[in-house]
Amino acid sequence: xxxxxxxxxxxxxxxxxxxxxxxxxxxxxxxxxxxxxxxxxxxxxxxxxxxxxxxxxxxxxxxxxxxxxxxxxxxxxxxxxxxxxxxxxxxxxxxxxxxxxxxxxxxxxxxxxxxxxxxxxxxxxxxxxxxxxxxxxxxxxxxxxxxxxxxxxxxxxxxxxxxxxxxxxxxxxxxxxxxxxxxxxxxxxxxxxxxxxxxxxxxxxxxxxxxxxxxxxxxxxxxxxxxxxxxxxxxxxxxxxxxxxxxxxxxxxxxxxxxxxxxxxxxxxxxxxxxxxxxxxxxxxxxxxxxxxxxxxxxxxxxxxxxxxxxxxxxxxx
Amino acid sequence: xxxxxxxxxxxxxxxxxxxxxxxxxxxxxxxxxxxxxxxxxxxxxxxxxxxxxxxxxxxxxxxxxxxxxxxxxxxxxxxxxxxxxxxxxxxxxxxxxxxxxxxxxxxxxxxxxxxxxxxxxxxxxxxxxxxxxxxxxxxxxxxxxxxxxxxxxxxxxxxxxxxxxxxxxxxxxxxxxxxxxxxxxxxxxxxxxxxxxxxxxxxxxxxxxxxxxxxxxxxxxxxxxxxxxxxxxxxxxxxxxxxxxxxxxxxxxxxxxxxxxxxxxxxxxxxxxxxxxxxxxxxxxxxxxxxxxxxxxxxxxxxxxxxxxxxxxxxxxx
Numbered sequence: 001x002x003x004x005x006x007x008x009x010x011x012x013x014x015x016x017x018x019x020x021x022x023x024x025x026x027x028x029x030x031x032x033x034x035x036x037x038x039x040x041x042x043x044x045x046x047x048x049x050x051x052x053x054x055x056x057x058x059x060x061x062x063x064x065x066x067x068x069x070x071x072x073x074x075x076x077x078x079x080x081x082x083x084x085x086x087x088x089x090x091x092x093x094x095x096x097x098x099x100x101x102x103x104x105x106x107x108x109x110x111x112x113x114x115x116x117x118x119x120x121x122x123x124x125x126x127x128x129x130x131x132x133x134x135x136x137x138x139x140x141x142x143x144x145x146x147x148x149x150x151x152x153x154x155x156x157x158x159x160x161x162x163x164x165x166x167x168x169x170x171x172x173x174x175x176x177x178x179x180x181x182x183x184x185x186x187x188x189x190x191x192x193x194x195x196x197x198x199x200x201x202x203x204x205x206x207x208x209x210x211x212x213x214x215x216x217x218x219x220x221x222x223x224x225x226x227x228x229x230x231x232x233x234x235x236x237x238x239x240x241x242x243x244x245x246x247x248x249x250x251x252x253x254x255x256x257x258x259x260x261x262x263x264x265x266x267x268x269x270x271x272x273x274x275x276x277x278x279x280x281x282x283x284x285x286x287x288x289x290x291x292x293x294x295x296x297x298x299x300x301x302x303x304x305x306x307x308x309x310x311x312x313x314x315x316x317x318x
Numbered sequence: 319x320x321x322x323x324x325x326x327x328x329x330x331x332x333x334x335x336x337x338x339x340x341x342x343x344x345x346x347x348x349x350x351x352x353x354x355x356x357x358x359x360x361x362x363x364x365x366x367x368x369x370x371x372x373x374x375x376x377x378x379x380x381x382x383x384x385x386x387x388x389x390x391x392x393x394x395x396x397x398x399x400x401x402x403x404x405x406x407x408x409x410x411x412x413x414x415x416x417x418x419x420x421x422x423x424x425x426x427x428x429x430x431x432x433x434x435x436x437x438x439x440x441x442x443x444x445x446x447x448x449x450x451x452x453x454x455x456x457x458x459x460x461x462x463x464x465x466x467x468x469x470x471x472x473x474x475x476x477x478x479x480x481x482x483x484x485x486x487x488x489x490x491x492x493x494x495x496x497x498x499x500x501x502x503x504x505x506x507x508x509x510x511x512x513x514x515x516x517x518x519x520x521x522x523x524x525x526x527x528x529x530x531x532x533x534x535x536x537x538x539x540x541x542x543x544x545x546x547x548x549x550x551x552x553x554x555x556x557x558x559x560x561x562x563x564x565x566x567x568x569x570x571x572x573x574x575x576x577x578x579x580x581x582x583x584x585x586x587x588x589x590x591x592x593x594x595x596x597x598x599x600x601x602x603x604x605x606x607x608x609x610x611x612x613x614x615x616x617x618x619x620x621x622x623x624x625x626x627x628x629x630x631x632x633x634x635x636x
Contacts, residue, residue, distance in 0.1 A: 032367065038401040038533055040372035041469050046364035049350065052445075053357035054459065056415045058452045083356040097374045107422040127370075127545055130457070134376045139415040139448070141372065151359045153351055197361040215356055313610075 010131045018096065022125030029092050031127050040128040042093065043129055048145035050092070053083035059136035062194075064180065067109045071195035075115025076138040079218060080201035081122065082262035086216040088152040088208040089144030091124040091201060099134030099268045122201060152266070155215040157232045161267040162294040164276065166200050169221050170247035172260035190246070197262035203287070206279045207242050207266060214266035220257035222311055225265050226299045235296030240309050242290045253301070255312045267293055294299045328449045335426045336414065339433045340443030346408045349445050358446040360411065366463035367409070371401035377389035379452040381513075382498065387425045389513035390430025393458040395447040397536060399440065399517035400580035404534040406470040406526040407462030409442040409519060415459075417452030440519060468526050470584070475531040475550045479585040481609040482594065484518050487539050487561035490578035508564070521605070524597045525584060538575035540629055543583050543616045553614030558627050560608045571619070571629045585611055 026034055033041035044050050051097040057076040067075075077094060084091060096115070119125060124142075135259055175190030200216075205213065213232065217224045222238065223233045229236050240252060247255045270278065273289075301309045337353045344352055348577075351359035362368050375394040376385055385393075395412060402409060414433070418426075437443060493508030518534075525532065531550065535542045540556065547554050560568060565573045586594065591607075599604040619627045 025628060033469065037471050038404045039369045039463075039472075039475075041405075041409070041467065042370065044362040044368055044370045050360045050362055050368075051357045052360065052413065054413045054415050054446055054448050054457075056417060056448045056450045056452075056457070058417060058450055063452055086356045087359075089357070095370065095372045095459060097372050099374060099455060130372050130374045132374045132376055133379055134455060135372075135453055136457055137452060138373075138415060139374070140412060141459050146359075148361065151351065153355050155355075217620055317567075 002136050012209050013103060013108065013131050015198050017125060018129060019110045019294040021112070025123050025125045029124060031093060031125060032231045034125065034127045034278055035129070038096070040316050042127070044307070045145060045158070047148060049148045049151060050143055051084055051087045051089040051146055051151055052141060052143045054139060054141045055083070056137065056139045067195060068108035070117070072138070073111045074196050076119045077115065077140050078197045078199050080140040080260060082144040082197065082202060082216040082218060082317045083252065084142055084144040085200040085204035086152065086214045087145045087146065088150065088204040088211070088214070091122040091142060092207055093124055093127045094140055095140045096126055096129035097139040098129065099132045099136060099137040101133070129196060135300050142163035148210065152204070152207060152211050152214045153229045154213055154228050157228050157234060157267040157293050159234055159295050160270070160294055161212050162270055163225065163236060163238065163265065163267055163288050163291040163293060164287050165221065165244065165265045165290050166203055166287050167261065167263040168244045168246050168256060168286065169217070169261055170245045173255050173258035176245060176260065194260060199262060200264045201277065203264060203279065203285055206283070210268050210272045210275055210279070211266040212268055214264055217261050217263050217265050218259055220259040221261070221265060228265070228267065228297055229297065231232065235292055235294045236299045236316035237294055237302050237306070238291035238299055239304060240301050241304060242288065244286055244288045253309055256309050260286065269289040293314070301303050319542055320348060325634050327396040331421060331449050332536065335430045336447060336449070336633065339430070341438035343437070343443045349411060349443060352443065353447070358413070360445070362432060363463060363493045365466060367466045367469060368409040368461055369402055369405045369464055369469055370459060370461045371398050371457060372459045373398040374455065374457045377526055385414050385513060386455060387428035388432035388435070390456070392436050393430045395433065395436045395458050395460070397515050397580060398458040398460040399519060400515065400534040400536060402460055402462040403522035403533045404470065404582050406468065406522040406529070406532070407464045408523055409440040409460060411442055411445045411461045412460045412572060414444055414447040415452045416447065417455040419451070419453060433547055448550040455463070462525065462552040470522070470532045472531055472533050472546050472549045475546050475555070475585040475611050477552055477613055478588070479530050479590070479611040480588055480591070480607050481543065481554060481556065481583065481585055481611060482605050483535065483539065483562065483581055483608050484521055484603055484605050485579065485581040486562045486564050486604065487579055487581065488563045488573040488576060490515065492565060492574050492577035494578065512578060518582045518603065520601050521582060521597065521603055524601070528584055528586050528590045529584040530595055530619045532582055535579050535581050535583050536577055539579070540575045540617050540619060546585065547615065547617055552585060553612045554609055554617045555624070556609035556617055556619050557622060558619050560606065561624060562604055562606045571627055575629050577595055581609045624629050
């Protein structure tokens with residue numbers, strides 16, 4: 001409909017910036033046809049089930065306008081991968097649908113670097129997508145594999161299970177604030193936690209035999225844990241002081257639910273404590289017990305003496 | 319980042335409008351976990367390869383602002399399905415990432431109707447997605463299956479193969495013009511060709527043993543056929559008069575390449591002519607021979623006496 005006379009068009013953008021991301025992994029991942037045809041063709045291993053997730057990242061909504069192109073690319077894929085991590089899936093391939101206001105070669109070159117970084121980190125290729133003209137908007141679909149019947153889901157938490165969280169909660173929020181303030185605040189080391197979140201794929205893979213349920217906490221720890229409670233018809237006590245965090249004590253109740261932390265919250269029987277400690281040590285990722293699944297409804301954040309503490313609500317998309 | 323205090327949020331939108339599209343098909347399509355968890359889980363049949371395609375549809379770019387919500391929904395999925403049709407794949411599932419300016423229940427109800435229509439037509443479910451706040455932008459990923467090694471691709475056309483096209487070329491363009499003019503023009507019957515394009519899935523499935531190469535002509539017949547020529551290092555002669563079209567003769571050279579026709583252009587050996595006639599008759603879809611693959615480079619549109627005819631170039635995305 002809107003036809004521009006620009007000579008540079010979708011074809012050259014795809015060829016130059018999107019056609020060779022993770023080529024080395026195509027064969028291992030069973031990709032028989034990749035970027036450039038009408039569609040991509042994938043041979044899924046017969047012993048595996050495929051786990052897919054989709055995430056859209058929009059400029060000014062999910063990331064600030066001033067963020068670097070390579071970080072926008074990395075982050076857009078990482079936030080989708082985080083859902084695979086929660087399921088215990090190993091990344092296999094991704095597609096990228098991107099709307100761009102204009103063709104800016106410097107920006108696209110940098111964007112490509114971010115795609116290459118995350119493709120290499122998780123050894124999975126970009127196999128297709130769509131390039132359109134519009135406000136900057138990136139939709140990434142990731143797919144991964146798990147042995148048939150083994151995918152960790154939100155369903156499965158039982159009364160008495162302990163609740164765990166990976167990493168530290170609130171770092172991304174501190175980082176985003178430091179980024180926006182552009183000052184060399186003491187929290188500037190956390191900017192990377194926002195701009196280049198680490199999808200906890202390694203942890204997820206190890207949790208396949210351990211976790212009874214799992215979710216990523218991108219919308220906020222308490223809000224996302226509540227999803228697990230709703231699905232399983234249970235409640236949860238979370239001890240505020242046990243939540244691993246770099247947030248100053250005075251702000252803890254405000255920031256633990258602030259979202260953008262691509263960490264995993266999962267439940268497991270108490271008997272797995274030693275196994276979880278070993279996973280944590282082997283991977284160098286903190287995994288802390290923060291509470292317990294109880295009879296009832298909803299998540300209560302409590303003090304050591306079980307007094308309820310009010311926390312700010314999580315991310316709402318509208 | 320942008321947190322609204324609206325009570326209606328992503329969760330209720332997903333529950334009310336996206337969680338039950340094609341539920342009846344989940345089991346048959348091997349979907350073990352669908353909308354509502356971190357990710358979807360799919361068991362791909364072991365004798366099949368999976369074909370995936372992604373298409374983004376943006377208001378004001380890919381469809382007019384005034385288009386009905388149910389048509390926007392239907393069309394956004396149909397344009398992605400058209401790529402599966404070109405590959406000969408049978409639809410298995412789709413995901414939907416949608417950005418909305420606001421939550422408008424009437425609009426969303428109508429949008430849901432369009433999703434239900436296409437889900438039912440092709441017996442495949444919506445299994446996941448993402449709902450975000452932004453300008454209206456819809457990214458659909460579709461997946462389908464083909465017997466291992468049988469997917470039709472752009473690659474395979476050989477010198478001497480005949481070139482075929484399904485349906486009539488230019489209808490969508492005439493329909494869009496009639497839609498924009500809002501008059502009861504003689505082309506108003508074609509509006510549906512633009513707003514509810516028929517993905518040629520049935521034809522694609524039958525072409526698996528027939529076509530040597532295939533592409534959908536959404537960017538314009540000649541431009542897309544040229545993609546086949548480039549990939550295979552061949553040229554093509556297309557006879558203007560043989561192109562099936564409702565476009566007035568005086569406009570034919572301008573409109574045959576106008577895009578938005580979700581028809582299939584494929585190549586096949588001459589010996590398949592009878593088989594192709596039978597497919598066409600059985601499915602009630604016109605399939606016409608329009609030219610021949612030749613030695614050389616590029617697509618030449620020619621008169622009956624092989625004189626070259628200039629045609630307008632196809633859709634450019636930027």
